[in-house]
Amino acid sequence: MKRFVKFAFVTAVIFSFAAAASAxxxxxxxxxxxxxxxxxxxxxxxxxxxxxxxxxxxxxxxxxxxxxxxxxxxxxxxxxxxxxxxxxxxxxxxxxxxxxxxxxxxxxxxxxxEPIHFLVAKGSGIKSLKDLKGKRVSVGAVGSGTEVTVRTLLKVNGIDPDKDIKAENLGLSDTATAFADKNIDAGLTVGALGIAGVVEITTIGTAELIDFEPDAIKNLCKELPYYLPFDIPANTYKGQTKPVKAMASxxxxxxxxxxxxxxxxxxxxxxxxxxxxxxxxxxxxxxxxxxxxxxxxxxxxxxxxxxxxxxxxxx
Missing domain, CATH: 3.40.190.10 (Periplasmic binding protein-like II)
Structure with missing residues (x-):
C-alpha cells in the first residue's frame, strides 16, 4: 500500500511538472x-x-x-x-x-x-554631397551596413564612390581619429541619435553636422524605401544649435x-x-x-x- 501511495505521489508530481511545462x-x-x-x-x-x-x-x-x-x-x-x-x-x-x-x-x-549623419571637417567648405567630389570621405568599414547605405546614397545622387571621391573605409571610431588627425574632409555614418563616435567628434570640435539637401534625401528614400526624411533634433550633439535635415531607417x-x-x-x-x-x-x-x-x-x-x-x- 505504501509503495502504491508513493508511486501515485511520484506520478502526480511528474504530471504536474508536465502540465506546467505544457502551459x-x-x-x-x-x-x-x-x-x-x-x-x-x-x-x-x-x-x-x-x-x-x-x-x-x-x-x-x-x-x-x-x-x-x-x-x-x-x-x-x-x-x-x-x-x-x-x-x-x-x-x-x-x-x-x-x-x-x-x-x-x-x-x-x-x-x-538610425539617421545618416553628414559630418564635415570645420573649414572644409563642404555644403552638400556634390561638394564631396575630389574629397577624402569616410564611407564606413568594409562590408558594413553603413558602407552599403553610403555607397547607395552617393550613387543615386550622381557621385561614383570609386572615382569621384577618395573613399576611406573607416569605422566610426577610426573616423573620429581621422578627423582629429585631419586625414579626412568628411564622413557619412549611420547610427542612433547620440551615438558615441559622433558625440566624440562634435565634442572635440574637429567636425560638424550639416544638412542633406532635399534632393539627396528624396533620391535615397526612393531607392531605399525603408529610409524616411528625419530631423536630428537640435542640441543632440555639442554645437548643433538647430535641427539637421537627414534621413533615417x-x-x-x-x-x-x-x-x-x-x-x-x-x-x-x-x-x-x-x-x-x-x-x-x-x-x-x-x-x-x-x-x-x-x-x-x-x-x-x-x-x-x-x-x-x-x-x-x-x-
Whole structure:
C-alpha cells in the first residue's frame, strides 16, 4: 500500500511538472551582438514579459543582427526579432531576399531611428554631397551596413564612390581619429541619435553636422524605401544649435503572423506599461512610442493592432 501511495505521489508530481511545462510559453528573441544595443534591450524586454505574462519563458539570444534574426524567424527558431530597415526588403522580396519574400512578417513595436549623419571637417567648405567630389570621405568599414547605405546614397545622387571621391573605409571610431588627425574632409555614418563616435567628434570640435539637401534625401528614400526624411533634433550633439535635415531607417520588433493574437497583445501592452524598465537599459527606447507606428513599413500584427486601437493610436 505504501509503495502504491508513493508511486501515485511520484506520478502526480511528474504530471504536474508536465502540465506546467505544457502551459509555459517559450519566446526566443533574436537580438544582436552583446556589445550593441539590441541584446541588452532584448534581455530587458524578456524580463518584462516574464514578469508580466503568466507562463512566459522569454529569452534574449545574441545574434549577428537583423539578417540572422530574419533567418531565425523564417526557420521558427525565434518568435521575435529586432530588425533594421532590411526587414522591408525581406517583406518585399528584394535585394538578398529576391524571389524569397517573407510576406508573413508583422510589426509589433517601433523602437528607434538610425539617421545618416553628414559630418564635415570645420573649414572644409563642404555644403552638400556634390561638394564631396575630389574629397577624402569616410564611407564606413568594409562590408558594413553603413558602407552599403553610403555607397547607395552617393550613387543615386550622381557621385561614383570609386572615382569621384577618395573613399576611406573607416569605422566610426577610426573616423573620429581621422578627423582629429585631419586625414579626412568628411564622413557619412549611420547610427542612433547620440551615438558615441559622433558625440566624440562634435565634442572635440574637429567636425560638424550639416544638412542633406532635399534632393539627396528624396533620391535615397526612393531607392531605399525603408529610409524616411528625419530631423536630428537640435542640441543632440555639442554645437548643433538647430535641427539637421537627414534621413533615417527605423528599428522595429518583428514577429510572424502566426504568433497567437492574445499573446502578441499582452506582449505589446507589457512593453508600454513597463517602458521605464527598458529605458533604464537604453534611453534610445524613449522613441518606442505609439506615435511612431507610422514608421513601421509592414502590416501590424493583429494582436499589437488591438492594443494600439485600445489606446487610440490607430483607428
Amino acid at each position: 509555459a510559453t517559450f519566446i526566443n528573441i533574436g537580438t544582436g551582438s552583446t556589445g550593441g544595443t539590441y541584446y541588452p534591450v532584448g534581455a530587458a524586454m524578456a524580463k518584462v514579459w516574464n514578469s508580466s505574462i503568466p507562463g512566459m519563458k522569454a529569452n534574449a539570444q545574441s545574434t549577428g543582427g537583423t539578417a540572422q534574426n530574419l533567418t531565425l524567424l523564417a526557420k521558427g527558431d525565434a518568435e521575435v526579432g529586432f530588425a533594421d530597415g532590411l526587414y522591408y526588403f525581406a517583406y518585399e522580396g528584394k535585394g538578398q531576399f529576391d524571389g524569397k519574400p517573407m510576406k508573413n512578417i508583422r510589426g509589433l513595436v517601433p523602437l528607434y531611428a 527605423w528599428n522595429i520588433l518583428v514577429v510572424k503572423d502566426d504568433l497567437d493574437k492574445d499573446l502578441a497583445y499582452n506582449m505589446t501592452k507589457a512593453l508600454f506599461e513597463k517602458k521605464k524598465d527598458i529605458l533604464n537599459v537604453s534611453t534610445r527606447l524613449a522613441s518606442m512610442a505609439p506615435e511612431n507606428l507610422k514608421y513601421i513599413q509592414v502590416p501590424l500584427h493583429p494582436g499589437a493592432e488591438k492594443y494600439y486601437k485600445e489606446i487610440g493610436a490607430v483607428k
